[in-house]
Amino acid sequence: MPALGLDHYNLRAPRALLDELRAFYIAAVGLADGPRPPFARFGYWLYAGTEPVLHLTEASPDEMRIVHAGGTFDHVAFHATNPTAMAAQLDALGIAYQQAVVPGSGVRQLFFLDPAGNGVELNFAAPTE
Numbered sequence: 001m002p003a004l005g006l007d008h009y010n011l012r013a014p015r016a017l018l019d020e021l022r023a024f025y026i027a028a029v030g031l032a033d034g035p036r037p038p039f040a041r042f043g044y045w046l047y048a049g050t051e052p053v054l055h056l057t058e059a060s061p062d063e064m065r066i067v068h069a070g071g072t073f074d075h076v077a078f079h080a081t082n083p084t085a086m087a088a089q090l091d092a093l094g095i096a097y098q099q100a101v102v103p104g105s106g107v108r109q110l111f112f113l114d115p116a117g118n119g120v121e122l123n124f125a126a127p128t129e
Helices: 016-028 083-093
Strands: 009-013 032-033 043-048 051-058 075-080 098-101 108-113 119-124
Touching: 009 016, 016 032, 016 043, 016 051, 016 083, 016 119, 083 108, 083 119
Parallel strands: 009 051, 075 119
Antiparallel strands: 032 043, 043 051, 098 108, 108 119
16 A cells, blocks of 8 residues: 555654744744644644644653754655745744745745754745736
């Protein structure tokens, strides 16, 4: 059976960074806190609309999690709306970003890093004129 789509991604971090990531994804990306099952380990589920797309899980005290590490993971991408307002929001938060347009499609993109160094991409549909 083939995969049908991406369900969510999970970031594990010590509690202080976990709280920082939560605040970042709410303020910078526009995700929202939502219900989470009562797992033994502390965490948050952040929603895009009605879907819990980002799971934040507290790392155990003896668990080594390397922040800003290079690896094969580059970024996660979200569909978004209103690129002008989103760029203004990132500017207001002091978040550096790059902009691009997908060749041939006109899709506008914003790229930036979260507090742990994970890449984030926001995609905006091409303008219809």
